[in-house]
Amino acid sequence: MQEKLQGDSLFVQALERYQATLETLNSSDVKTWRDDDVMGLLITRDELQVQLDAAIAPPTNSALHITTEQRLQLTRFDQSLTQLGPQIASHVIAKKWHKTLSPPEAAWWWHFKPPVHALDHLDWLWTSIAAVGLTINLSLLSDIALRFLSGTPGFLSSLGALVPTLLTVASGGAFTKGGQQTLKNFLQSLRIPSYLHQEANAVLAWSLFALLFRFYSVLPEIANYYIEWGVTAHHEGNLATAQEYFERALYLDPNNAEAQFQLGVLYEDFNVIRKARTEYKKAIQQQHLESYNNLARLYIIAGKNGDAVFLLNQAILQVAEEGGSKQLEYALYKNLGWARLQQNRLPEAQGALEIAIDLEPDEGDPHCLLAQVLDQSPETQADALSQWDLCLQYLGTDSNIYADEWKHLANQRLFSDEASLDEVNEFNLPSDENQE
Missing domain, CATH: 1.25.40.10 (Tetratricopeptide repeat domain)
Known part of the structure; x- marks a missing residue:
């Protein structure tokens, strides 16, 4: 029931609007709240605070005298506002105005936190899962990049190292402030609820792991292409090029017996018999x-x-x-x-x-x-x-x-x-x- 307010000052008038809007919001479903009511409530609370500050600021302005009863009424209304705080924080118009006005921390009614979803209680777990995935990704990326960039890297080998690097950096950015905001905006554009953002981050990290692992698993196949190019170069008399291709194949797949064999044949052509024997012995182990x-x-x-x-x-x-x-x-x-x-x-x-x-x-x-x-x-x-x-x-x-x-x-x-x-x-x- 609406309290009877004494006086006809601006403070009392604002207090009456404050009370009326609170009762309107309390009596209706959150989904039916009107933007005008939500914003009117917060702006009215701003007006009350301005007048309250003016009344207590020295020298005291007698025209803005606020009684003890009025202060108590404001306290009770603020308690009601606090109870509505999580719902207000979730309202779209409140979010937009908060971003526009950037109110000070003292204006606590602008800084309510949205209600915590049940799944948000597990955010620590999903964050840990994402961190583990990122750590594994960085380790896997380091190995892949080393295989492509060892020796004398060319355009293809550099490209082979660059692509997974960019993917991993993009994933790792989710653990920086700027990256988190970018990821948040991206997830919001996909209409993914905020309470699923940590889960989405973990899924992203492990999806990247799946891509990197798949890329890692096809390195022997990529090595076979280098072997084919090396054999062609060898037959054409481009021995130095052939050596680069065979060595790159071995960087990508260290146990590739065919690459070891072809490199041994090449060393024979160079008349470096000791190295040829070494490569043949390695291939024999396979x-x-x-x-x-x-x-x-x-x-x-x-x-x-x-x-x-x-x-x-x-x-x-x-x-x-x-x-x-x-x-x-x-x-x-x-x-x-x-x-x-x-x-x-x-x-x-x-x-x-x-x-x-x-x-x-x-x-x-x-x-x-x-x-x-x-x-x-x-x-x-x-x-x-x-x-x-x-x-x-x-x-x-x-x-x-x-x-x-x-x-x-x-x-x-x-x-x-x-x-x-x-x-x-x-x-x-x-x-x-x-x-x-």
Whole structure:
């Protein structure tokens, strides 16, 4: 019930409007509140405060005398206003005017807090979840960026590091004051309620984690593209470019056996045999069969025939169990025959070389090696001549580092009665091809 107010001063008139508006708002649903009533209530309270301050300011203005009863009435009305505070704070017009007027803290009726939603009590949890997600994102981003930017970064590698960096910075901005306001405005534009903003922030952080993790998981696929580009550059003679591509592939996927193998082949072209062996050994740890073959060939050249045979037998066994290309199987048996020839285990050398010839009869290497095996025994020297003939025929215009010497030996055996078997036996190395 409306209290009876004494006096006809401006203060009393404002107090009456204050009381009437409070009763109007108290008696109606918040959703039906009119903007004029809400703003009128707050502005009236401003007027009351101005007059109250003037009445108590020295020297006291008798024209603005406010009685004790009127002060008590204002206190009771303020209590009613305080009870409506959360609803007023949630009202759109109050929010807009608060932003426009920027009232001082002393005008407490302008600074009500909206009612706390039940979900807001869990904001600390969602904030922690978002922080954990951001920490993981930063760690993952650091690893991704390091893989792309290590060595000599190019345009593609820089771009590969830039995109996830921008995404993570955008997510991390949600923990700064400016970033929080930007995120708040964005969520409001999507009409997401304020009590779900912390949850949305956590979802954003972990959605970014999903994107970064997906990007991280496809790094081996990206590495394969670099390998393809490296092989193309190698074939075109751009060795430095090929090396950059293979090394970038290994930065992206350190255990990529194909990249290690191709880099080993490249090091052989650079004649850096020690590094080639190192790369082949790394690839062998991933069961890369071509690397078994190439490392075995380098061992044979270095006179480590026992080590070569061990690797070749392992690879041949794996090919038998798991399958492999015909060209690879040929290379393994050809090199096994070569190693056995070096060990002077001629029957085993002959058997391996005959298998190699069955697999690739038009390759010159195994014929040249088999000719040397057969030349070791007087009983098979006649058969050796036919192998020398095939050696000369299939080597053709081959320009590998052994071809010229083999042609010379073949010509001596085929066309010179004074050919010395000792001279033939001095050189029994096969071609130094990348695969073989």
